[in-house]
Amino acid sequence: MRELALADLPSLVGQEVGVSDWLEITQDRVNRFADATGDHQWIHIDVERATKELGSPIAHGYLVLSLIPFLARNIMTYSGVSRGINYGSNKVRFVSPVPVGSRIRMRVKMLSCESRGGAFLVTNECTIEVENQDRPACVAETIGLIYPA
Numbered sequence: 126m127r128e129l130a131l132a133d134l135p136s137l138v139g140q141e142v143g144v145s146d147w148l149e150i151t152q153d154r155v156n157r158f159a160d161a162t163g164d165h166q167w168i169h170i171d172v173e174r175a176t177k178e179l180g181s182p183i184a185h186g187y188l189v190l191s192l193i194p195f196l197a198r199n200i201m202t203y204s205g206v207s208r209g210i211n212y213g214s215n216k217v218r219f220v221s222p223v224p225v226g227s228r229i230r231m232r233v234k235m236l237s238c239e240s241r242g243g244a245f246l247v248t249n250e251c252t253i254e255v256e257n258q259d260r261p262a263c264v265a266e267t268i269g270l271i272y273p274a
Contacts, residue, residue, distance in 0.1 A: 143200035147228040186219040196231040215266035
């Protein structure tokens with residue numbers, strides 16, 4: 126895990142900040158996400174049919190996207206920061222499916238860092254990879270506000 130000082134953020138623009146640990150996508154996680162969102166499409170929760178027709182059930186794209194903050198926590202921490210706020214996303218693409226039982230990890234590259242109202246507005250490219258797959262599952266440009274302590 127990389128510890129970042131607030132003052133060092135602008136120097137990281139254009140660089141890969143880090144790579145997360147692997148996380149297994151379980152059927153239980155997919156089912157709980159389906160229950161939380163009401164998205165019970167068979168490709169996610171009908172294990173028998175999805176296995177027969179697709180090879181396995183696949184994770185919801187928005188489940189994969191929602192794991193960005195979780196995966197980021199084992200890439201970096203900040204010192205001298207009071208809080209970080211999600212500000213939004215510029216672009217999100219679901220490039221390839223995530224089969225249940227596979228493992229994902231995330232790479233973060235800082236695209237920009239601007240001073241804004243006493244905070245830093247940071248845009249990161251978050252690429253979520255699937256183990257043993259050439260194409261990423263998701264590529265998202267996320268924006269966050271990071272406030273000094």
